[in-house]
Amino acid sequence: EAGVAQSPRYKIIEKRQSVAFWCNPISGHATLYWYQQILGQGPKLLIQFQNNGVVDDSQLPKDRFSAERLKGVDSTLKIQPAKLEDSAVYLCASSLDGGRLDTQYFGPGTRLTVL
């Protein structure tokens, strides 16, 4: 079974530039998550989708971050404009249906460096 795919794996940008990350979840998984993991910390949930609807985006900095999941499959996360503190690994995860005992499967992540 193919896992969660993410691209690019690495990205270096200047502050105030824009960047976009792409995620393709495991086939058949209805729930998709984006996490931000700053060096030395655990992942922090940014946004959770159930199919193409948003379940939780309470920790998404909406003035600069946006995410969409058109057609309920793959998803993009955008940062515009980027700040130095956005340097982190952005992890995408998917799960079958978002139920309480559901296992989340993580992709390899995109490491973003903002200079």
Next chain:
Amino acid sequence: SQQGEEDPQALSIQEGENATMNCSYKTSINNLQWYRQNSGRGLVHLILIRSNEREKHSGRLRVTLDTSKKSSSLLITASRAADTASYFCATDPSGGYNKLIFGAGTRLAVHP
């Protein structure tokens, strides 16, 4: 905000020894999960323990949960060099939709 706090922050042991990591959390939960992260395989789910369970085993892993103390422990027995990784506890708060809140993790180094 991060709900879970792992202890210790770092642990260094020899192969064959046991490793114990602890996690404390703040609010009531549906379940608690442990994940492992290393550079080779990314973040991988290890085990889930429900709020009404007290202990769970999976291979060399043993997890305990004490909801009265809001704490959990992960025991890895007979550790191997391949167990070198960061270990995170993640809680699914009551009333949530499988919304995981991760701690800062314990960095485990197992030396041959």
